[in-house]
Amino acid sequence: MAKKEKASHKLSSVLPSGGKELSFFEKVYQVARQIPKGKVTTYGDIAAFLGAKKSARMVGWAMNGAHSQEKPVPAQRVVNRNGMLSGKAHFATPTLMQELLEQEGIAIENDTIVDFKNKLWKPE
DNA sequence: TTGTTGACCTCTT
C-alpha cells in the first residue's frame, strides 16, 4: 500500500518522476542520512562529494526541502564550514537543531559546535 | 519572461 504522503508543501517537484537518476537534491538527502550519529558534516563537503564544490548553496537549498521528504533527513547534522548552526532558524524551532545535536552527544555553544573539527564527518 | 533571493564557499583587496 503505497500511501502517498501529500507533499502539498512548497517543494512539490522535489520528487523525480520515476527518475532513476537521483537529482542533486536527492543525493544530498542520501548523504545526509549516511551521517553517523554523533557526527556532523558541512554543506561544502557534501557538495564536493557530489562533484560540485561550488554548489554548496544548493545543498542548503536542498535541506530546505528535506522536511518535505518522506524519510527523515538529519539536517541538524549538517552545518556550515564554521561549524555554526546557520540553518537552525529554518527548523521547527530555532533551538530544535541545537537540541537534536545535544541529544546526539554533540555539545553546542553560542550556536556553534564544540570541538566541531573532531566531530566532523566526511562522506566517503 | 527576467530579476532577485538563498540553511554556502573561496578568492581577492
Added chain:
DNA sequence: CAAGAGGCCAACA
C-alpha cells in the same frame, strides 16, 4: 586580520 565580491543552481514574484 577583516571586509567585499564572485560563483553555482534552483525556486519564487
